[in-house]
Amino acid sequence: MLADILGLKEKPEMRPAKIRGYARKLWGQYPAMQDGPQDAQVSGSVYHVQSVAHAKRLAQYETNNYRAKPCLIQYTDGKEPAEDSGHVFMFVGNPRDLKDGEFDLGKWLKRMGRSSA
Numbered sequence: 718m719l720a721d722i723l724g725l726k727e728k729p730e731m732r733p734a735k736i737r738g739y740a741r742k743l744w745g746q747y748p749a750m751q752d753g754p755q756d757a758q759v760s761g762s763v764y765h766v767q768s769v770a771h772a773k774r775l776a777q778y779e780t781n782n783y784r785a786k787p788c789l790i791q792y793t794d795g796k797e798p799a800e801d802s803g804h805v806f807m808f809v810g811n812p813r814d815l816k817d818g819e820f821d822l823g824k825w826l827k828r829m830g831r832s833s834a
Contacts, residue, residue: 731762748820749808
């Protein structure tokens, strides 16, 4: 899906990582990140954006309900660098629209008529 958004010919290289101080919620069927307790962590995958044009495409895809916020990325794959500066898309819509739950990319892709490969 990331390759489609950015117009990449190859599958993007992702690294497993976590960020601290955030909470993950759902906005309808979509994932929504918001500030959380300082010791809370959210695990996922990180993509190193290769250009300003790609960063703009991602921001457009995320809509006005999300804004990029600087964060400290802690990689969990044992490779170097172990940490890096990055950005996370934070939900900036109405927090009352959020609910607890987990986003499942595979299920979402299936619902959208796309494969998870």
